Amino acid sequence: MTYFYTLNAKRTKQFLLLVAVSFFTALLLFSKNFISMPVFSSQDTPKAIYKGEKGIALTFDIGWGDEKASKIVQTLIRHKTKATFFLSGSWAERHPDLVKKMKEHHFEIGLLGYQYVDYTTLTNEEIKKDLLKAQEVFKKLQIEDIELLRAPTGHFNKDVLHVAKEMNLTYVHWSINTDDWKNPGSEHILSKVKEAKSGDIILMHASDSAKQTNSLLPEVLQHVSNADRMVTVSQLIDNGVAETKLVH
Template identity: 55%
Template structure:
C-alpha cells in the first residue's frame, strides 16, 4: 500500500520539479537583464557585456564622416551597431539621423550639448538629457533608452538622473582614441584587442578623419571573435558588467 502511494506521487513530483526550474530560469534571465541597470537600487553604467561585440560611434558635429561610415558598415555586412548622437547635432542633420535609423542601426543619446556632467548642477544635467530626448521625439526616433555622457565623464548624480528619465548610461571597455587621429594602424590595433562582450568606442564626427579607413580591417579582425550586436542586444542577451561609481 505504501509503495503504491509513492509511485502515484512520482508524476506529480516530477511536474513540480520541472515547474520550479522553469520558473528559476525565467527569473534568472530577467535578473540578467536588470542587473545591468542597478544593484540594490543604485543605478550603474554598463561598460561590458557577455555575448557579442558592440561597435559604438559617437557623433557630435560635422556632416562628412557619418555617411561614409554607414556605407562601410553596410558594405562589410555589419547589420548591428549603436550610434550615440548629440541632440544638437541630430537637430541639424535629420537626414543623416534618418539614414542611420533606416539602415537598422540603434540610436542612443549623447546628451544635447557637449557638457561635462560632472561639472554641471543637477538641474542642468537633467535639462541636457531631456532636451536631447525631445529632439529624438520630434524626429520620430522611438525607444531611445541608452545614454552616453557627452564627455565620457559621469558621477552618481548623473546616473541617478538618467535612471529617473528611463535611460541607461553606457560607457565602453575598449577605447580606440580614433578622434586623436593616431594613424589607421593604431586604431586597428586598439580595436582588435576587443573580445566577445566588449563595447568599442569609435567616432563618426568629422574630427575622426581615419576611422572609416580603419573600419574594414577592424571588422575583419573582430568578426571571428563574436557576432556584432547593438548595445541593447548585448544587455538583453546575457550578463552585463557595470561600473561602480565612488
C-alpha cells in the same frame, strides 16, 4: 664568534628592513588598486554598463561635424553590419536625413546629450534639462524609443547615473577605447580593436575629428567579426549578465 654575531645581526636587520619595505610597497599598491576599483553597491544603486557577455558591440559617438558621419554610415551599410550610434541632439537637429537613414537601416541610436558639455560639471537639473532637450529633437524625428545614454564627453559620476535612472535610461560606457578621434594612426587603432573579446563595447567616433576611422573601418569590422558576432549594445545587454560599475 663576536664577528659571527655581528654579521648575523646585520643580516637580520637587512632582512627585516626588506620585509618592511615589501610590506609597505604591497600596502601602497593595494591602496591604489582599491581606490581605482569599480565601486559596487546595492542592487538599487544605478550603475554604468561597460561590458556584456556574448557578442561585441561597436559604438560610435557623434557630437559635431558634417563630413565623416555619412561616409561611416555608408561603409557600415555596405558591410551589412550592426552598430550603435550615440548622437548629440544638436547634431541630429542639423542632420535629420542621416539620422532617419540610421534608423531605416536598423542601427541602434542612443543619446549623447544635446550640447557637448561635461555632465560632471552640471547640477542634476541641468543634466536633465539637456537630456530632455535632446529627447525632444528625436521625438520630432519620430524616434522615441531611445533607452541608452552616454555623456557627451564620456565623463560621468553618480549624479549622472541617478539622472539616467530617473529618466529610464541605461548608461553605457565602454571597455575598449580606440582613441580614433586623436588620429593616432592605423596601427594604434587596430591594435586596440584586436584586443576585443566576447562582451566588449568598443568606442569609436564618427565626428569630423576622426579622420582615419572610415578608411580603417573594413579592417576593423573584419577583426571584430573574427573575434565574435557583431551586436548592438541592447543585444549585448540582453545576451547575458552585463558588467557594471559606479564611480564616485
